[in-house]
Amino acid sequence: MENKPNIYTNEKPKEVYGGVPSFLGLPVVTKKEELTGYDLAIMGVPWEGGCTYGGFSSCTISPKTIREASIRYTGYLPDYDIDTFDYMNGCDFGDCEARNGDYAFSFQAMRDKFRQVIDAGATPIIFGGDHSISYPLISELAKDHKKRVGVIHFDAHLDNMPAFGDDPYARCSPFNRLYQDENMDPTKIVHVGIRGPRNHQQERAEARKYGATVIPAMEIKENGWKASVQKALDIATKDTDVFYVTICSDCLDASANPQGPVDPCGLSSYELLMMVHECGVAQASAFDFVEIYPEPYGNQTSAHMGCWLSLYFMNGLTKGKFKL
Numbered sequence: 001m002e003n004k005p006n007i008y009t010n011e012k013p014k015e016v017y018g019g020v021p022s023f024l025g026l027p028v029v030t031k032k033e034e035l036t037g038y039d040l041a042i043m044g045v046p047w048e049g050g051c052t053y054g055g056f057s058s059c060t061i062s063p064k065t066i067r068e069a070s071i072r073y074t075g076y077l078p079d080y081d082i083d084t085f086d087y088m089n090g091c092d093f094g095d096c097e098a099r100n101g102d103y104a105f106s107f108q109a110m111r112d113k114f115r116q117v118i119d120a121g122a123t124p125i126i127f128g129g130d131h132s133i134s135y136p137l138i139s140e141l142a143k144d145h146k147k148r149v150g151v152i153h154f155d156a157h158l159d160n161m162p163a164f165g166d167d168p169y170a171r172c173s174p175f176n177r178l179y180q181d182e183n184m185d186p187t188k189i190v191h192v193g194i195r196g197p198r199n200h201q202q203e204r205a206e207a208r209k210y211g212a213t214v215i216p217a218m219e220i221k222e223n224g225w226k227a228s229v230q231k232a233l234d235i236a237t238k239d240t241d242v243f244y245v246t247i248c249s250d251c252l253d254a255s256a257n258p259q260g261p262v263d264p265c266g267l268s269s270y271e272l273l274m275m276v277h278e279c280g281v282a283q284a285s286a287f288d289f290v291e292i293y294p295e296p297y298g299n300q301t302s303a304h305m306g307c308w309l310s311l312y313f314m315n316g317l318t319k320g321k322f323k324l
Contacts, residue, residue: 022092035120040090045129128290135174142183150236150243193251242285259302280316
């Protein structure tokens with residue numbers, strides 16, 4: 001493709017905003033009309049809603065930090081000897097608008113920008129932001145495929161509480177909103193990697209009530225990542241038109257996620273990358289990665305993990321689409 005991502009060059013990366021490089025140095029698109037002809041579109045969602053554990057994190061700067069980390073990478077994976085950008089082309093569509101504390105405005109802005117990407121026929125690659133962003137995005141996709149959208153949700157937590165106090169849209173509640181969405185079938189939602197004492201007993205009861213599937217981290221460790229992701233895919237793709245992949249960074253073990261929530265006993269980076277790659281091979285329709293908390297002076301390991309996950313996902317899309 002033209003403007004193919006490259007490394008080992010002194011060429012200056014393209015910028016989304018002043019001083020912020022575009023993801024992988026991809027072409028920058030600012031208008032919906034310019035999306036035509038792109039297979040992949042990067043979208044940032046610098047949003048944080050109600051914080052469920054006191055104070056605010058730095059997840060609003062995650063899209064910026066992931067973009068900055070991305071300039072070290074290309075679309076080539078020697079694991080499969082495939083370069084995504086030999087087959088597909090991509091652009092960076094910048095960030096959607098967000099107003100701190102204003103769910104109505106911000107969620108509509110997310111829906112509108114996401115709508116522009118899917119209407120253009122591109123696969124959205126989305127970087128949040130906290131996990132509340134998945135509700136408006138998946139809900140928007142479901143408008144086009146009523147009751148026929150599958151979801152594979154990688155997380156340490158079910159994020160399906162009815163509300164956080166009087167806030168029904170907090171990061172602990174997006175999947176309860178989806179369970180109740182008129183265009184969603186909750187039996188096609190699979191929660192993968194669930195574990196640990198930061199879950200509430202009611203969350204498991206909510207999943208059971210609505211018929212969502214839970215694949216705990218322990219099951220993945222005992223049965224292996226291949227069997228586990230196949231189980232998730234079987235459920236999310238049965239009698240559906242499309243499926244969406246959403247990843248909270250804390251599905252990873254704490255050792256692999258130093259700028260994210262601290263949850264031990266999680267997936268290794270290898271397990272998660274392989275599972276996400278298989279979701280790409282199966283032709284998932286959208287991908288989001290959320291909940292990292294960048295540090296001012298750090299290696300930003302979690303941001304780099306977000307880059308790797310998106311690249312393995314894209315590589316899987318390429319492998320599946322072109323039968324490589």
